[in-house]
Amino acid sequence: MLPGFAYAPFGDLGAAKVAVGPQTAAVLVEPIQGEGGINDAPEGFLRGLRDLCDEHGALLIFDEVQSGAGRTGHLYAYQGLGVIPDVLTSAKGLGGGVPVGAVLAKEEYAALTPGNHGSTFGGNPLAMAAVKTVIEVIADPVFLEEVRFKGAILKNALKLIARRVPGAEVRGEGLLLGLDLGPEVAPKVFDQCLKEGVLFNIIGGTTIRLAPPLTVTRTEIRHALDTLRTAVDTPTSAPSGISLGMPAAAQLRAAVA
């Protein structure tokens, strides 16, 4: 919606090279796409964007609203990917439920100083106290290791479940995972899990997204996997066409249709 952006398909370095030039101020990308389908960046894509930005004097901005704040088992996903952005955005898990967002920049690009970008609740003490507490918990290497461990358990189990559905695929890192079951199976599996009291999310109508709280227990993971496995084996419920897994706009289209 913001004017001035040229768009290139995620993962297509050739297209990015066409879109970026000497007039480019910055390249903005999610290191792992969330709403787009839990898409990992292909090998060399982020490094290629880094080089492209350096070549043209553009800033590399990672949108880590979804992938950050410990979600991939690293404090920020870039740390596990080995490509350092100039600026990154953070929100969602950052406040542990308290609404807050932040932009972080390398010292040399931190154009804003206190008071430059005022807003009524910007930097309010309640949100800042929440962020401080969250960071104290999630920046602990032991906590992050546990996130990576739980993510690995979940991903391995999802790969086994994926084998039961032709063409199914598992993507993502840590506790940001997607099980792509295709447009036929995914909505049925989503509906059935919801009936069993396990709420996942569907993105793009094809992919079950798993993004549990980082404090999810191994017992809860086992329960979610059992429910998912049963739903994949016996996707009995007909998709309602309108479900919690659909974005609001898609629900509206379905209702109108």
Ligand SMILES: Cc1ncc(COP(=O)(O)O)c(C=O)c1O
């Ligand atoms: C990757 C990503 N960036 C940005 C946003 C928007 O974040 P906010 O609602 O904090 O502005 C979202 C929301 O889902 C998101 O997933």
